[in-house]
Amino acid sequence: MKLATLRNGTRDGQLVVVSRDLAVATPVPSIAPTMQAALDDWGRVAPLLQEVADHLGEGNATGAVPFDPKLALAPLPRAYHWVDGSAYVNHVELVRRARNADMPPSFWTDPLVYQGGSDDFIPPMGDVAVPSEDYGIDLEGEVAVITDDVPMCTGVAEAGDYIKLLMLVNDWSLRNLIPGELAKGFGFYQSKPATSFSPCAITPDELGPAWQDNKVHLPLVSHINGRPFGQPNAGVDMTFDFAQLIAHVTRTRRLGAGAVIGSGTVSNYDRSSGSSCLAETRALEQIAHGKPVTPFLRFGDRVRIEMFGQDGASLFGAIDQRVVPAMARTGRG
Amino acid sequence: MKLATLRNGTRDGQLVVVSRDLAVATPVPSIAPTMQAALDDWGRVAPLLQEVADHLGEGNATGAVPFDPKLALAPLPRAYHWVDGSAYVNHVELVRRARNADMPPSFWTDPLVYQGGSDDFIPPMGDVAVPSEDYGIDLEGEVAVITDDVPMCTGVAEAGDYIKLLMLVNDWSLRNLIPGELAKGFGFYQSKPATSFSPCAITPDELGPAWQDNKVHLPLVSHINGRPFGQPNAGVDMTFDFAQLIAHVTRTRRLGAGAVIGSGTVSNYDRSSGSSCLAETRALEQIAHGKPVTPFLRFGDRVRIEMFGQDGASLFGAIDQRVVPAMARTGRG
Numbered sequence: 001m002k003l004a005t006l007r008n009g010t011r012d013g014q015l016v017v018v019s020r021d022l023a024v025a026t027p028v029p030s031i032a033p034t035m036q037a038a039l040d041d042w043g044r045v046a047p048l049l050q051e052v053a054d055h056l057g058e059g060n061a062t063g064a065v066p067f068d069p070k071l072a073l074a075p076l077p078r079a080y081h082w083v084d085g086s087a088y089v090n091h092v093e094l095v096r097r098a099r100n101a102d103m104p105p106s107f108w109t110d111p112l113v114y115q116g117g118s119d120d121f122i123p124p125m126g127d128v129a130v131p132s133e134d135y136g137i138d139l140e141g142e143v144a145v146i147t148d149d150v151p152m153c154t155g156v157a158e159a160g161d162y163i164k165l166l167m168l169v170n171d172w173s174l175r176n177l178i179p180g181e182l183a184k185g186f187g188f189y190q191s192k193p194a195t196s197f198s199p200c201a202i203t204p205d206e207l208g209p210a211w212q213d214n215k216v217h218l219p220l221v222s223h224i225n226g227r228p229f230g231q232p233n234a235g236v237d238m239t240f241d242f243a244q245l246i247a248h249v250t251r252t253r254r255l256g257a258g259a260v261i262g263s264g265t266v267s268n269y270d271r272s273s274g275s276s277c278l279a280e281t282r283a284l285e286q287i288a289h290g291k292p293v294t295p296f297l298r299f300g301d302r303v304r305i306e307m308f309g310q311d312g313a314s315l316f317g318a319i320d321q322r323v324v325p326a327m328a329r330t331g332r333g
Numbered sequence: 334m335k336l337a338t339l340r341n342g343t344r345d346g347q348l349v350v351v352s353r354d355l356a357v358a359t360p361v362p363s364i365a366p367t368m369q370a371a372l373d374d375w376g377r378v379a380p381l382l383q384e385v386a387d388h389l390g391e392g393n394a395t396g397a398v399p400f401d402p403k404l405a406l407a408p409l410p411r412a413y414h415w416v417d418g419s420a421y422v423n424h425v426e427l428v429r430r431a432r433n434a435d436m437p438p439s440f441w442t443d444p445l446v447y448q449g450g451s452d453d454f455i456p457p458m459g460d461v462a463v464p465s466e467d468y469g470i471d472l473e474g475e476v477a478v479i480t481d482d483v484p485m486c487t488g489v490a491e492a493g494d495y496i497k498l499l500m501l502v503n504d505w506s507l508r509n510l511i512p513g514e515l516a517k518g519f520g521f522y523q524s525k526p527a528t529s530f531s532p533c534a535i536t537p538d539e540l541g542p543a544w545q546d547n548k549v550h551l552p553l554v555s556h557i558n559g560r561p562f563g564q565p566n567a568g569v570d571m572t573f574d575f576a577q578l579i580a581h582v583t584r585t586r587r588l589g590a591g592a593v594i595g596s597g598t599v600s601n602y603d604r605s606s607g608s609s610c611l612a613e614t615r616a617l618e619q620i621a622h623g624k625p626v627t628p629f630l631r632f633g634d635r636v637r638i639e640m641f642g643q644d645g646a647s648l649f650g651a652i653d654q655r656v657v658p659a660m661a662r663t664g665r666g
Contacts, residue, residue, distance in 0.1 A: 011373055011589070040344055078413045078589055080452035083522065107517075114519040115448040119413035119589035131486055131585060152659050153464055174585060184440075186447040187520015189416065193585040252464060252507060252526040256344070256411055256452035326485050 001053035002200040003165065004317075005035050005073045007123070012036060013073040017049055018200055019056040022317055025067040026052055035076050035201070039258040042148050042164055046203075069317045074121035075167055075201035076146070076258060082118035082195065083249050084142070084171055084262035085111055089239040091267035091280055098283035111240045111248040114187050116171075118260065122196040124319045128172060130193065130299075131326040136176030137297040141222045141276030141305045142169040143234050144262040145242050146201060150255040159246035160214045162255075166207070168198035168220070168316045169262050170305055175279055175296060198305075199317030206315065214241035216307070218315075220266045222276055223304040224297075230274030234266045234307075276305075297323050334386035335533040336498065337650075338368050338406045340456070345369060346406040350385040350394075351533055355650055358400035359385055368409050368534070372591040375481050375497055379536075402650045407454035408500055408534035409479070409591060415451035415528065416582050417475070417504055417595035418444055422572040424600035424613055431616035444573045444581040447520050449504075451593065455529040457652045461505060463526065463632075464659040469509030470630040474555045474609030474638045475502040476567050477595040478575050479534060483588040492579035493547045495588075499540070501531035501553070501649045502595050503638055508612055508629060531638075532650030539648065547574035549640070551648075553599045555609055556637040557630070563607030567599045567640075609638075630656050 004025060005013035012034040016025040031048045032038035038045045055061040086092055089107055096103045122128055130137050146165040154162070177191035204211040210218045217235030221228075240248070245261050266276045275281045282292030297303070306318040337358060338346035345367040349358040364381045365371035371378045388394040419425055422440055429436045455461060463470050479498040487495070510524035537544040543551045550568030554561075573581070578594050599609045608614050615625035630636070639651040 080411045080413060081450055083450070086519070104517075110517075112517055112519050113522050115450055115522055117414055117416070117448055117586060118451070119592055120587060129485065135585070152462065177585070182518055184437075184443075184445055185515055185520075186419070186445055187518075189446050189448055189582065190585045194587075249522065252468070252510070252523045253450060254453060254527075259452055 001050050002202045002206060003035060003038070003049065003075060004067070004200050005075050005077060006071050007073050011077060013077050016067070017052045017056060018067050020206070022067055022200070022314060024056065024061070024064040026056060026061050026064045028052055036258050039146065039148070039164065042257065046164070069199040070125045072125070072199040073123045074197040075165070076197070076260065077121055079118040079121065079258055079260050080256050081259035082116040082262070083113050083259070084116050084264060085113045085240060085245045086264035087111065087238050087240040087245060088264055088267040090237050090269050091265050095279060095283045098286040108239060111245055113245065113249060114192070116192055116195060120194045122194050122321070124196060124199040124317065124321070126321060127324040128196065128321050129324055129326040130174070133298055134176060135174035137323055138173045138175050138278045139222065139276070139297070139303045139305070140171035140173055140265045141220050141230065142171055142263045142265060143216050143220065144169045144197070144260050147246065147255055147257070147259045147261065149257045150246060150250050150259070152250055152252070152254045154247055154250045156243050156247045159243035162246060163204060163214070163242055165201040165203060166216065167201045168305055168307060168319055170196040170303060170319050170321070171262060172196065173277070173279070196319050196321060198319050202316060208309070210235070210309070214243040218307050218309070219273070220276060221306050221308065225302050228274070230276050232266045232268040232273040232276060234263065237268050238263065299323055299325055334383050335535045335539060336368060336371070336382065336408060337400070337533050338408050338410060339404050340406050344410060346410050349400070350382055350389060351400050352389045353539070355400055355533070355647060357389065357394070357397040359389060359394050359397045361385055369591050372479065372481070372497065375590060379497070402532040403458045405458070405532040405650070406456045407530040408498070409530070409593065410454055412451040412454065412591055412593050413589050414592035415449040415595070416446050416592070417449050417597060418446045418573060418578045419597035420444065420571050420573040420578060421597055421600040423570050423602050424598050428612060428616045431619040441572060444578055446578065446582060447525070449525055449528060453527045455527050455654070457529060457532040457650065457654070459654060460657040461529065461654050462657055462659040463507070466631055467509060468507035470656055471506045471508050471611045472555065472609070472630070472636045472638070473504035473506055473598045474553050474563065475504055475596045475599060476549050476553065477502045477530070477593050480579065480588055480590070480592045480594065482590045483579060483583050483592070485583055485585070485587040487580055487583045489576050489580045492576035495579060496537060496547070496575060498534040498536060499549065500534045501638055501640060501652055503529040503636060503652050503654070504595060505529065506610070506612070529652050529654060531652050535649060541642070543568070543642070547576040551640050551642070552606070553609060554639050554641065558635050561607070563609050565599045565601040565606040565609060567596065570601050571596065632656055632658055
């Protein structure tokens with residue numbers, strides 16, 4: 001099934017079940033008012049939501065309305081945990097090579113993750129406010145999972161069972177703030193502002209055979225200002241699958257229901273499939289020509305990120321956003 | 334006023350108003366069911382809670398029950414944003430000196446913060462579960478603020494107005510996991526497990542003149558296994574006050590209501606006041622004797638962190654916890 005959150009004037013919006021073709025949606029206030037409420041009680045709630053989804057699929061749901069992604073908030077407009085991996089290690093290696101830095105061999109066996117801010121996820125078609133173009137505004141196209149409660153010290157073999165939903169991500173990055181911030185040694189903070197997610201969060205079964213080995217085996221398609229930018233396959237060259245990421249992040253903690261875990265920028269060794277962030281494009285240019293040519297994003301630029309099933313249908317709906325100066329940001333909710 | 338959250342079988346517990354002497358508490362379900370609900374609508378809710386607090390103070394509240402901190406969850410059992418500073422820069426300098434590392438001069442002018450996980454805060458008297466003593470288990474005694482919604486690019490002059498509540502923190506750290514994790518460049522994750530907070534979150538006016546310049550001018554008193562460990566003054570040697578920390582963290586993002594911002598380990602140049610973490614004690618031993626002597630914590634060890642007003646009364650209640658092997662952790666809620 002596909003779930004989304006529509007704006008209704010509250011911070012957490014209203015949970016809706018969306019039809020497989022993304023055409024219509026049904027509010028489900030009597031089942032769960034919000035996405036977090038559904039995740040808090042997933043074992044009981046999911047079958048009830050699935051019933052609604054089944055009715056929607058048969059075209060006979062009561063109360064269905066057209067689904068307008070412009071009215072959608074992030075599936076979780078705010079969350080209690082957002083941790084982002086960097087699971088496509090070829091990308092890490094490439095970016096380091098561009099700046100003549102070696103990559104420790106342990107990066108192939110020990111996942112790299114960072115803790116993100118989760119109080120303010122950006123609506124899928126909302127404006128993305130940044131105070132200055134000088135910060136080096138970049139997209140990062142990713143896949144993410146939402147988990148149930150996950151115990152501490154969960155093993156890889158069991159970890160996949162805790163994955164309840166999937167989303168697409170644009171993990172906005174401010175590249176020119178990164179070197180200074182990482183040099184301080186405590187990781188990202190100012191350089192990773194609010195994050196964007198796809199209109200729909202979907203259960204793994206919606207992917208059919210494309211969900212396998214805890215990876216999504218489909219291209220992640222991104223456009224910048226309407227021009228194709230990349231379509232690397234999220235199932236290819238993913239060094240750490242989502243089960244391995246979950247095992248890594250639960251080594252010293254448990255996760256609460258609704259934790260969001262990202263894959264990191266999707267990236268393939270086959271460079272003909274393009275990239276999912278400008279930093280990678282620029283790294284390739286640096287290696288090939290001695291300097292980067294492609295600029296970072298400017299105010300007014302649009303970024304669209306989407307994924308399509310074998311039948312060509314959009315699976316999650318599109319993240320389609322415009323970068324704007326911070327003062328022009330659209331309001332909350 | 335003082336607020337707390339009592340366990341009631343739900344993830345977010347029940348909001349109560351606590352009397353100034355911490356003796357009694359009143360549930361306030363008709364005002365706000367949970368701490369987050371109160372913070373989401375603070376402007377409307379706070380005066381109503383204050384009325385209840387005033388009645389409690391006069392000894393004529395209806396429905397008041399004895400306040401038992403053993404039944405308390407963290408004031409916010411889970412939160413949407415937890416960012417921890419390292420505002421006592423003398424501590425950073427000292428720890429670096431112990432390992433013969435220079436500190437960049439910018440550390441005196443540019444705050445250091447890390448993003449923490451916030452889906453699973455530990456009850457103030459709950460057990461602290463760690464998978465292995467080999468991880469180097471350490472306390473970090475701190476002060477934290479809880480904010481209202483804070484706009485992006487908030488200036489230092491306005492930032493203090495967004496501080497609504499204060500808490501004490503034990504920012505548990507796994508020291509032996511830190512070097513490997515920081516060497517990877519993305520900051521803390523496994524080395525900063527779930528965090529503990531004091532039973533009560535209190536409004537700044539509860540501190541009287543001790544709340545000044547956006548700092549808490551009182552000693553933070555910690556004990557390990559009943560022995561005094563440290564009592565550095567949180568208002569002394571705090572290089573960045575909470576307004577400066579808020580300005581720093583909103584440079585590229587806004588904060589949602591209920592964001593928690595920590596001070597970092599409280600530490601004074603006057604070493605006779607002791608420390609708020611074992612890493613500092615060990616750094617001092619390293620500098621004085623060439624090697625650290627004090628061990629990190631063992632299973633069964635207890636840590637108590639508290640703060641007292643001029644009248645000797647406990648202001649927040651105590652964080653008083655035992656470190657246990659992960660498998661023995663007490664359940665949620």
